[in-house]
Every structure is written in structure tokens, then in C-alpha cells.
Amino acid sequence: MKVLVTGATGFIGRLVVRHLREAGAELRLASRHPERLGSENEAVPMPGFDAPAAAFLELTRHMTDVVHCAGLNNDQGNATEADYQAANVELSARLAHAAATQISGRFIHLSSIRAVIGAHVSATIDEDTLPAPQCAYGRSKREGEIKVLDAYASHGRSDAAVLRLPPVYGSGMRGNLATLIRLANTPLPLPTGALTGIRSLMSSEAAVRAVSHLLSHPGSLRPIYVAADVPPIAVEAIIAAFRRGFGRPMRLMTVPAGLMRPAATMLGKQAFWDSLTARQICDPALLVSQGWAPEADPLGRLAELARLGKS
Numbered sequence: 001m002k003v004l005v006t007g008a009t010g011f012i013g014r015l016v017v018r019h020l021r022e023a024g025a026e027l028r029l030a031s032r033h034p035e036r037l038g039s040e041n042e043a044v045p046m047p048g049f050d051a052p053a054a055a056f057l058e059l060t061r062h063m064t065d066v067v068h069c070a071g072l073n074n075d076q077g078n079a080t081e082a083d084y085q086a087a088n089v090e091l092s093a094r095l096a097h098a099a100a101t102q103i104s105g106r107f108i109h110l111s112s113i114r115a116v117i118g119a120h121v122s123a124t125i126d127e128d129t130l131p132a133p134q135c136a137y138g139r140s141k142r143e144g145e146i147k148v149l150d151a152y153a154s155h156g157r158s159d160a161a162v163l164r165l166p167p168v169y170g171s172g173m174r175g176n177l178a179t180l181i182r183l184a185n186t187p188l189p190l191p192t193g194a195l196t197g198i199r200s201l202m203s204s205e206a207a208v209r210a211v212s213h214l215l216s217h218p219g220s221l222r223p224i225y226v227a228a229d230v231p232p233i234a235v236e237a238i239i240a241a242f243r244r245g246f247g248r249p250m251r252l253m254t255v256p257a258g259l260m261r262p263a264a265t266m267l268g269k270q271a272f273w274d275s276l277t278a279r280q281i282c283d284p285a286l287l288v289s290q291g292w293a294p295e296a297d298p299l300g301r302l303a304e305l306a307r308l309g310k311s
Contacts, residue, residue, distance in 0.1 A: 001025045001026065001064055001065060001105070001215075002025070002026045002027075002028070002062060002063050002064045002065070003020055003025050003026070003027055003028070003063065003064065003065045003066070003067060003215070004027075004028045004029075004030060004059065004060060004063045004065070004066045004067070004099075004103075005017050005020070005027060005028070005029055005030070005066075005067045005069060006030045006031075006046060006066070006067070006068050006069055006070035006095065007030075007031065007046075007068070007069035007070030007071065008029035008030060008031045008037060008043070008069070009031045009032075009033050009036045009037065010031075010069055010070070011168070011170070011172050011173065011174070011204065012069055012110065012165075012168065012204060012207055012208065013031075013067075013069035013070070015170070015204050015205070015207075015208045016067055016069060016208050016211055017029060019208045019209075019211075019212055020067075020212070023212070027042065028042045028043075028044060028059075028063060029042065029043045029044070030043075030044050030045070030046040030059060030070065031043065031045070031046055031070075032045070032046050034046075044059065046059075046070055047059060047091075047094075048091070049086045049087065049090040049091040049094065050086075050090075051094075053094070053098070056094050056095055056097070056098035057098045057101070057102065059095070059098065060095070060098045060099045060102055060103055061102065063099075063103050064103055064104050064105040065103060065105035065106050065107070065108075065215055066095070066099045066103060066106075066107045066108070067108045067110075067211055067215070068092060068095060068096075068107065068108065068109045068110060068148070069110050070087075070091065071087055071088045071091075071092070071110070071141075071144070072084055072086075072087035072088055072137075072140075073137070073174070073175075074112075074114065074135065074137035074138075074175070075174040075175050079136075079137075080136075081136040081139075081140075084136050084137055084139070084140035085140055085143070087140075088137075088140035088141055088143070088144045089140050089143045089144045089147055090147075092109065092144040092147055092148050093144070093147035093148065093151055096109070096147065096148040096151035096152060096160065097151045097154075097155075100151050100152045100154070100155040100157055100160075101155060105159065105215075106159045106160070106161065106214065106215055106221065107148065107152065107159065107160040107161070108160075108161055108163060108211055108214050108215060109144070109145065109148045109160065109161070109162045109163065110163055110165065110211070111141050111142075111144065111145050111162050111163060111164045111165070112137075112138070112141050112164060112165055113125050113164050113165065113166050113226070113280070113282060114133060114135065114137055114138035114141055115131060115133055115138055115141040115142040115144075115145055115164060116129045116130070116131040116132065116133065116138075116142070116164070117129065117132065117133070117134075117138075117280065118132075118133070118134030118135065118138065119134075119135075119176075119275040119278070120275050120277075120278045121134070121278060121280070122278045122279040122280065123279075123280060123281075124281045124282075124283060125164075125166075125200075125226055125280065125281065125282045125283065126226050126282070126283040126285070126286070127222065127224045127225065127226055127286055129226075145162045145224075148160055148162065149162065149223055158220065158221065158223075159220075159221055160221070160223075161214050161221040161222065161223060161224070161225060162223060162224050162225065163210060163211065163214060163225050163227060164224065164225065164226045164227070164282075165202055165207055165227055166199070166200045166201055166202050166227075166228050166280070166282045167199065167201050167202070168201070168202050168203070168204050168207050169201055169202070169203060169204065169301070169302060169305060170203060170204030170205070170305065171204075171305070171308070171309075173204075176275055176276070177201070177238075180235075180238060180239060180242065181242050181305070181306060181309070183239070184239050184242030184243045184246060184248070184306065185242070185243075185246050185248065185306070185309075185310075187248070187249075187251070188251070189251040189252070190239055190251065190252055196235075196277050196279075197234070197235040197275070197276050197277045197278050197279060197280075198232050198233065198234050198235070198279045198280075198281065199232060199233060199235060199238070199278075199279075199280055199281075200228035200229065200232040200233075200280060200281050200282035201228070201229055201232075201233060201238075201298055201302075202227055202228050202229050202294075202295070203229060203295045203298065203301050205295070206227070206229060206294055206295040207227065209292065209293070210225070210227045210287060210292055213287065213290070213291065213292040217290055217291060217292075219290060222286065225284075225286060225287050226282050226283060226284055226286070226287070227282070227284050227287055227292075227294070228281075228282035228283070228284045228294065229294050229295040229296075229298040229301075230284065230294045230295070230296060230298075231298075232280075232281045232282070233298055233299060233302075235276050235277075236252065237299060238299075238302060239252065240252065241299045241300075241302040241303045241306070242302060242303070242305075242306045243306075244303045244306070245302065245303035245304060245305065245306025245307040245309075245310070246306045246307070246309075246310050247307075247310070
């Protein structure tokens, strides 16, 4: 197996690289920062979305499979819609077309539940959830999914799959989970009684195992997969797990949500607050039915993450 991993220096990409290397795969690593990848595997610059077609053909030449982790995440506060379109739509489409013409194996495209649902919408999400992205990032991820699957279909192939991930936690995480862990590592009392949200999360290790599963399982691929730890977790329990890991007192106060939302709005944090009160549950039943095992103790893993961060 010769696998091209794009975004190989990213949060999930670097873990995919480590896992596949330990499994004995031959790797080509593509990144905007190939100098960070060392000399253990072939490292090449990631072409820009407007690079010549020959650059993408050269990138995928002699590869058997592709894991496409590269993209622009929604933690880039100054990113424009055009930036997201270039990184998450056009780049993905051009890579998929090149791969479909010359690789013999699978194309695994990492996506997000933001491709189908906004951060403050309450819903249960599975492969049949009707996409309704509500931000520039989410729209770009959905369009990228369509472009990748259409590229493979245009070549008469069905061995590309989209893996939609919920918020992923692990060393180096960003976004709302990074904000929560920073808040948990303070002596401040936190108004968790108002945090009614329940969220599906995913450990970075479980995400990598899902990628490996899709690369190697013997059955045919479905176009879309949803992954998550089991069970989903209350936001209050997430904060408590972080504080337990840091060895801090809980100091969790019950404050009515009716008081907290106006305060969050005054501080310019309404979107963040709304995301903490939504109930977003991902159903990984399809992956589980094919033999993938989700993380079974997410609270323990969250506490361990905080403990390691403290040490």
C-alpha cells in the first residue's frame, strides 16, 4: 500500500501519518510546510488550488490510495468565503480528478458535520441527514464532498468516501473544545447549570482508526460515513472531566440560561454560547456495523487529555 496523505502536518493528518507508518504503509506526505515532516518519508509541497493539472497528476503518481486531510478549518477567524472555496472545494476537486485517473485504491476525504448542520442547531446526524450548512466553512465542506464524489463518479468509480467528523479532541485541538479546556483550567466558577447541550465528540485516535478502517475494510465503500465517540456527552460533563483531569475543584454553578444568554450577547459570545446549548448527536451505526469500534470512554479520555496538558 502506497498512501498519499495531504495535510500531513495538521491536527489529524499527523496522527494519520503515524498510524499508517506503524502499520507498514509506504507514504508520500503533502503539506504546505514539507520542511516540518523530516526525512522518514517522502515529503512534497502541497500544490495550490490553481496549480497546473500536471502538479496533481505528479502528486498522485505511483500511489495506491489517498487520505485527503488538507483544508481550511473554521478556526481561522479572518478567512473569507473565497478562501474556504479555494482550499476546501477547488483543491479537493482537482486532487480527486487526478487520483481517479491513476490510483488503484481508495480516496478518503475528511469532512465535518458542519457540512450538514450549523453549530447551534439541535439534531441527530447520520448519513441520511439532509445537508443544510449554515456558515462559509460548512458550505465549502459540503461542496468539497460533492466535488470529490462527482469526480470519482465521472470516471466510473465508487471507491471514494467522505468521512464526516464531529468536534475532535486531542493534543493540539482548537475551536470550542480548546476554549472549554482553557476555561476549565481556571479557578473561576462556571455556570454549567445553564449549559443544556449534549454533544457528540470524537477522540483524534478514534478518527484515525476510522480512516484506517475505510482504507482497509474488505467491503465496498458507501459515499458518506459519520463517526463519533459513544455515547454523546453533556457539555457540563465535558467541563467536569477537564477539571477532574486538571485536579481542580468542580465549582460548577447552576445559573438559569435566561440570564446567561443576554450576558453572552453583551460580551460578543452569543454564537459560542448557543453552540454550548445545542443537542447535536452523531450516529456512527454504519461504521460500527462494518467493524469499526468507537471510543467507549470519552469522559475518561477528556480527563486524561487535561491531565497530560497539566503535566
